[in-house]
Amino acid sequence: MEENRRELCKAVSGQKWDEVAELYRNDPQIQAMKITKSEDTALHVAISLGAPEDKVVNLVHEIEQTNVNDVEAAKKTLGAQNEQQDTPLHYAASRGSPSICKRILQVHEDLACKPNKEGETALFLAALNGRKRTFLYLHSVCRKMGLSSPWWRRNNGDTILHCTIQREYFDLALEIIHLYADHQKIASVRNNNGVTPLHVLASIPSAFKSVTPMSLWDKLRYSYISVEMLTIETKEHHVVDVGNSVLLKADDDPTLGHQSQGSIRRMKEKHVWSGQIMEKLLQQTSEYEYSQDESSGDKQNRKGEASKKDKKSTALLMATKNGLIEVVKRILEVYPVAIYDKTDPKKRNIxxxxxxxxxxxxxKSLMKHPLWHNLRGAVDMDGNNVLHMASFLLQHMPRQIHGSVMQMQYEALWFQYVKESMPDYMSYQENKEGDTPDEIFAKEHKDLLKESNEWIKDTSGSYAIVSALIVSVTYATSYTVPGGTNETGKPNLRGQLAFDIFVFSILVSFCSSITSLAAFVAVFSSRKQPVDYLRSLPLKLCFGLTTFYLSVVSMLVSFCAAHFFELDQRIMKHKISPYALALVPLCLYTYEQIPLYWNLLRTTLVKEPQPRYVGDNVTM
Incomplete structure (x- = not known):
């Protein structure tokens, strides 16, 4: 027995499945033998390692044939569970092989409803891993057996619809909604935390266009891509026919997607299909419906579920938190009463x-709502109004915001933006702690303001020193004329192009550097209060950076023009001018400073603050 066990382990390790079948045939007792630390049998390992389907089917055949007179022994072997209580059927479903599943169920049909330690059946794992063909086959088996709800729900309350939406298998999710629409109401089922499938969809920001960052080029490509809507493969009362042959077509790997079609197409497919799933869920959800026919026990359960739902927030509030404007608008269209949803325990409205x-x-969208004047005047459990909420410091910035200065600017801009949309009395309204919005803003942003002021002082001071150095250099250079002067004091090289370029670039460098020096001194000596970060400080800083960059460029041009007269003309005949080396420090400076300059200028000139994209943030 021990020798056969070693041979079995050796054959499995070498993935020699014909030898494993021979060992199964010669010694049926080793068929259910555990050979790994996770208590897998050889059949478990063969399926999980991706052995060819015909080889795995052959192993199942050997188990059946060697126990032809003892059916229970064959069922025991095929139903062997590992440490996680997974059977070979669980592994076959996860792998996406309807052929292996069908062959196992031909011997032991009851395995279709056997759960593992997490309460997951083979059908559940097929859905969890996006194995559409395998799922449809296993569903047809479970439907014929007349099984009840446990086969599509696990211990934590998650259903197959929760999992397929969470993992973005939208095509399979649509099939599930169709198959379970009438008698199971799966779209409204809550897990143990009170989360519905619609909640799950509302917590996936990347599934919607409004919160997916794209470049201008990507937006252009996105607009010209055509994506077809998902279709239902199953008919009204039966699943698609999986055939009578043992070897059925296996599932493709759902993680591969449409690799040849590009990331923009996959992105648009996700956006279109998520919208389609959202519509189906909204048609079937019963979150805002009241039933007079439910029993007292049902009401008690509903009350408990509502408690969990509040802690997790409603789908509308979840979508609001993640910035999914498509979901917010659609929920309010289908269920207008959802506008009164509030978080728990703070009781904050949308x-x-x-x-x-x-x-x-x-x-902005809520400002157009008919109930806007009522909604904006609401306060939470702590007495905080809308301006109080705008005054609290945000720990996660939008992706365009980098550094303490830009964060301070964003916070001041957001507070000002909200304040302009609110009546004046809110600015003086106190919460339960006796604080006004302005007082909270000052407390919350005290450290950030200090950090921003230090950065402004250090940066403007450093640039001011360099600008002063350029001023002194260009001033001295302006009296050092290339080629000297004649008896009348006029330059000997006057009239030559290189000399004219030298004179003009020196003038530009001197004027721009002294302007840059004045700008940085103005920034250094400013009050540096939150209101200054709205427009004044950023614009002064951008102006100073612009003139400083111009002074550096013109200084390099003046150097090249002056040096031109001293360079051997034979060198200038080469295709690559030696003056190209002067571009190296300029390119290095540009590469480091342009992103900061552009982001700072853009956030200063926009009329509205950028929204916060969940999942694409910079933690400060």
């Missing part, structure tokens, strides 16, 4: 939440 999470586009 306006308070959108301001707290810095979702500009959601906030």
């Amino acid at each position: 306006v308070l939440l959108s301001v707290e999470k810095r979702q500009t586009h959601v906030f």
Whole structure:
């Protein structure tokens, strides 16, 4: 027995499946033998390592044939569970092989409803891993057996619809909604935390266009890509026919997607299909419906579920938090009463939440709502109004915001933006702690303001020193004329192009450097209060950086023009001018400073603060 066990382990390690089949045939007792630390049998390992389907089917055949007179022994072998209580059928479903699943179930049909330690059946794992063909086959088996709800739900309450949406298998999710629409109401089922499939969809920002960052080029490509809507493969009362042959077509790897079609196409497919799933879920959800026919026990369960739902927030508030404007608008269209949803335990409505999470586009959309005047006047359990929420410091910045100065600018801009949309009395309204919005803003941003001021002082001071150095150099250079002067004091090289370029570039360098020096001194000596970060300080800093860059460029040009007269003309005949070396320090400076300059200028000139994209943030 021990020798056969070693031979079995050796054959499995070498993935010699014909030898494993021979050992199965010669010694049936080793068929259910555990050979790994996770208590897998050889059949478990063969399926998990991706052995050819015909080889695995052959192993199942050997188990059946060697126990032809003892069916229970064959069922025991095929139903062997590992440490996680997974059977070979669980592994076959995860792998996406309807052929292996069908062959196992021909011997032991009851395995279709056997759960593992997490309460997951083979059908559940097929859905969890996006194995559409395998799922449809296993569903047809479970439907014929007349099994009840446990086969599509695991211990934590998650259903197959929760999992397929969370992993973005939208095509399979649509099939599940169709198959379970009438008798199971799977779209409204909550897990143990009170989360519905719609909640799950609302927590995936990348599934919607409004919060997916794209470059201008990507947006152009995106607009010209055509994506077809998902279709249902199953008919009204039966699943697609999987055939009578044992060897069925295996599932493709769902993680591969449409690799040849490009990332932009995959992105648009995700956006279109998620919108399609959202529509189906909204048609079937019963979150805002009231039933007079439910029993007292049902009401008690509903009350408990509602408690968990509040802690997790409603789908509308989840979408608001993540900035999914498409979901927010559609929920409010289908269920207008959802506008009264509030978080627990703070009791913040949709306006308070959108301001707290810095979702500009959601906030703008709510300003057009008929109940806007009522919504904006709400306060939470702590007495905080909308301006109070805008005054709290945000720990996660939008992706365009980098550094303490830009964060301070963004915070001041957001507070000012919200303040302009609110009545004046809110600025003086106190919360339960007796603090006004301005007082909270000052407390919350005290450290950030200090850090920003230090950066402004250090940066402007450093640039001012370099600008002063350029001023002194260009001033001295202006009296050092290349080629000297004649008796009348006029330059000997006057009239030559290189000399004219030298004179003009020296003038530009001197004027721009002294302007840059004045700008940086103005920044250094400013008050540096939060209101100054709205426009004044950033614009002065951008102006100073612009003139400083111009002074550096013109200084390099003046040097090249002056040096031209001293360089051997034979060297200038080469295709590559030696003056190209002067571009190296300029390119290095440009590469390091342009991103900061552009982001600072863009956030200064925009009329509205950028929304916060969840999942694409910079933690400060």
